[in-house]
Amino acid sequence: MTTTRFQAPRGTPDVLPEMQPYWDAVLRGISEVTDLFGFQRIDTPVFEAAGLFEKGTGDTTDVVEKEMYVFEDRGGDLLALAPEATPAIVRAYLEHGMGSWPQPVRLFTVKPMFRYDRPQKGRYRQFTQFDCEVLGSSDPLVDAEVIQIAWLLYANLGLNNLELRLSSIDDIDPRQTYVERLKEYFRPHLSKLSEDSQRRFERNPLRLLDSKDERDLPFKENAPKLIDALSPEAQDHHELVTAALTAAGIPFTIDPLLVRGLDYYNRTVFEIVPQEDTRAQGSVMAGGRYDGLVELLGGPSTPSTGFAAGIERSILEMQKNEVSPPFAKQVAVYVVHRGDSVAVHAMTLATTLRQAGIAAQIGESGRSFKAQLRRADSSGARVALILGEDEIARGAAMVKPLRVDSEQVEAPISGIVDAVRKALAE
C-alpha cells in the first residue's frame, strides 16, 4: 500500500506558475535584444554525440570529465546531454554549411543544459542558458557587440548593479610560453600552496591565478600577469575591444586573474558578476573568443566569439534586487453557470469570447453560484458572466463587473462580446 512518491531529480527545480512572470520577462527581454542586434535563433538538440563535447569543450575540463551526463542509447550510440551550447552550435554551423552564408553568422539559442554537479544556490543539474554566438569574424568589435547584448538585456531587466570583468588570455601558442613562465614563478613555492593549487599546477596552471584560498593569495600578488605579456596581435585586439566598449558606454574592469574553465577560449574573455558578490558561482554570464573551435571540430578556420548567460541566475538577481516582473496573467472573464442544460451554453459562450480574443474560464457546474463566484473573484477575472436557466430562457446572460463598483447588467447572448468588452473597459 505504501507507494513511494516521486520527486523531481536532484538539482532539477520545477518552475512553478508564480515564477513564470520572471521567465516571461527574461525571455521577452532576450527576444528584444537579439532582434535589435540582428541575431537569429537556432535550436539544437538537447543531446548530442558525446564526442562533440569531449573534443569541443575539452575532455580534461571538469565540465566534460566529471559533470557530463553520458549515456548509451538503445542503438549503442554514445550520447551526452548538452552541458553547454557552443560546440553544438558550431556543429550545426558546419553541418548546414553556414560557412557559405554571409559572414559573420549571428546566432542565439535558449535551452536547457545539464551538468552533474552538486546543486546549490544558483547551480542546478538542469539549467537554462541564453547563448549568443558570432561565427566567422575576428573583429574585436564583435567581441564588444556580444557583451553589449548581454549588458543591454540586464539593463532592460532592471539589473544595474552588475560588473563586467574583462581580460585577454592571448592566443594558444603564445600563451604556452607564458604558462611556462607562470610555472617557473610558482614552482619554488609549490609546497606552500593549497592542495587544490598544487593539483592545478600540473593540470591547468592558469587556474592558479583564480584561487580563492588564503594560502595562495600572497603568491598570486606578484605572479606574472598574462595580460601584461600579450602577443602584439592579441594586445591590439584587446585595446580595440576596450575602446569599443567605452564607445558603447559600457563600464568594465580589467581582471588579469580572469580565467575561463573551457579549453577553447583565446584572446577576449569576460564575465558579468553581481557587484560585491564573493560567491564562487556568482557569475551570471560569461564568454569569450574561440578562434580555434570550428577548425578543431573539422571545419575551416573560423574565428568566433560568444557568451552564455544563466537564466536561473539572472532571475535570482532580479529577486535579490527586488525587480518585480509584470503581473501574472489572468483570465478576463469567468463564466459562472448552473444546471445541466446550461452547461453547453456556458461552453459556447466561453468559445465565442475566446474567438474574440477574450480570455475566459468556465466554472464548475456542480458548484453553487456562491462557490463559483468565490472562484471567479480569486481567479482575478475582471468580469463574471452568470448563466442560469432563467437567463437561457431569455436568451441572455448577466454581466457582473468584479473589480469596479457598478451593477451587473443583463445582456443578450447574441451581443455578449460587445457587452463584455464594455464591462472590461470600465
Add this chain to the structure above:
RNA sequence: GCGGGCGUGGCGUAGUGGUUAACGCGUCUGGUUGUGGCCCAGAAGAUCGAGGGUUCGAAUCCCUCCGCUCGCCCCA
C-alpha cells in the same frame, strides 16, 4: 568529490520524553429560494523524511540511511 545547517498537513510555524500533535494562511462546504470580496460556522487534510534502537511511554534521546539547503571545488 569535501564540509556545515535543516527535515512536523499544500505553505509558514508551535510543540524538546507523558492523554485523540496545536495555530495561521490556503482548500472545500454552509450562513434559506440563483451572486464574489469582509465576517461567521463547519469539514477535509500529518504514517511528525525513512528504518532501527533506548524507554512503561518518542515528533522530542541515540544510530543509520534518504532528501533539502548553504559553502568549497567547478561553472551559467
